[in-house]
Amino acid sequence: MLRFFILFLLCASLFGAEVERYRWINGETYLVFLEKNNLPTKELYYNLDTEDQRLTEELLTGINYQVAKSAKGEIEQILLPLNDELQIHIYKEEDKYKFEAIPIIATTETETFSVIMQQSPIGDIVRETGSKKLAQIFATSFKNSLNFKTGIKPGDTLVMIYEQKYRLGKPFSIPSLKAAMVEVSGKKNFIYLNDDEKYYDEKGSQAEEFLLGRPIAGARMTSPFTKKRFHPVLKKWKAHLGIDYGARPGTPVFAAGDGFINYAANAGSYGNLIRISHTDGFETRYAHLKSFKNGVRKGKNVKKGEVIAYVGTTGRSTGPHLHFELRKKGVAINPLNVVQVATVNLQGKQKAAFDRLAKNYNEKIESHLNNKPEYQKPRKTRAKCYFYNETPPPEEEEAENS
Numbered sequence: 001m002l003r004f005f006i007l008f009l010l011c012a013s014l015f016g017a018e019v020e021r022y023r024w025i026n027g028e029t030y031l032v033f034l035e036k037n038n039l040p041t042k043e044l045y046y047n048l049d050t051e052d053q054r055l056t057e058e059l060l061t062g063i064n065y066q067v068a069k070s071a072k073g074e075i076e077q078i079l080l081p082l083n084d085e086l087q088i089h090i091y092k093e094e095d096k097y098k099f100e101a102i103p104i105i106a107t108t109e110t111e112t113f114s115v116i117m118q119q120s121p122i123g124d125i126v127r128e129t130g131s132k133k134l135a136q137i138f139a140t141s142f143k144n145s146l147n148f149k150t151g152i153k154p155g156d157t158l159v160m161i162y163e164q165k166y167r168l169g170k171p172f173s174i175p176s177l178k179a180a181m182v183e184v185s186g187k188k189n190f191i192y193l194n195d196d197e198k199y200y201d202e203k204g205s206q207a208e209e210f211l212l213g214r215p216i217a218g219a220r221m222t223s224p225f226t227k228k229r230f231h232p233v234l235k236k237w238k239a240h241l242g243i244d245y246g247a248r249p250g251t252p253v254f255a256a257g258d259g260f261i262n263y264a265a266n267a268g269s270y271g272n273l274i275r276i277s278h279t280d281g282f283e284t285r286y287a288h289l290k291s292f293k294n295g296v297r298k299g300k301n302v303k304k305g306e307v308i309a310y311v312g313t314t315g316r317s318t319g320p321h322l323h324f325e326l327r328k329k330g331v332a333i334n335p336l337n338v339v340q341v342a343t344v345n346l347q348g349k350q351k352a353a354f355d356r357l358a359k360n361y362n363e364k365i366e367s368h369l370n371n372k373p374e375y376q377k378p379r380k381t382r383a384k385c386y387f388y389n390e391t392p393p394p395e396e397e398e399a400e401n402s
């Protein structure tokens, strides 16, 4: 019960009313909600126009909403957020309940957070902040450009600058990542949200177009990339300049990125092989294929994610698998470490503006690292009351940890 019903005295002065905070229960519909609260379905649903009725279908499981009740326990007002900008406002006027959709008033704070890695970025962010959302936005922004699993070592540092919206004094909606720095084995990697709403790395290269590190679905890695490995039985150094993905014969193989096929034929120990040229001198190779997709031949342009072939065990292969390689100007690199291809590079005025923006963020990151302030959870922000006709509440300590 406590999970869904968290009382906090936010607008205690509101006509002697109390505001209660609830969480929208899984699967609850707006109509059921009205009935449960003895609210009139005619005024608050059936009499609404179609557009307003449709809005009531937008209520999402897990949202927090507020109910203000009179001293007698009657519902005075309800605020039901529909997204991060709009909310349903149910209120009482001359003893009748009314419905309106109104903008959400939120304040936005820019916050900085840093953590020294212990296990994984995701786990460490959640442990430090208790926020899965922060971990999520971090992971998605760097997802395809860095491989956290193998690259990040304990002791590496991560810094995030992000904007967090607050509604009624509580963190609200998905934070927006403005800049981040993450060390991978001591090497600093940056990402910045530019004015064009796209992420760029420290060189001003757009970091949103990528090669896939795993151009096959439902396969598991059976042999990792290694530049040199001492084979304990054969007693010699070996290399595996690609990644093997074990999969059933016939499993579709995708093009890891946009490009054109520069080779599609048998190639000795590679068996049936496809090679695709990408921008910036990158090339991907797909070996031991059973067959090529109809129409796939040398010279053909392909799109990222397009099916090009099927898993087999042709050439020197002990069982059905895809051998996948990534090369830059001929040199083999681990596809899981470097799968980012810069497709857009900022230039001229745009580059200069971006450099200023990046410099500004770098200073913030620097100063944060120098000062190492502790992360505060929950954030100490003054709760604002946005209910109708409210008078500002006295400063009150929040009783909740969320």
Ligand SMILES: [Zn+2]
Pocket: 223, 240, 242, 243, 244, 322, 323, 324
């Ligand atoms: Zn292999």
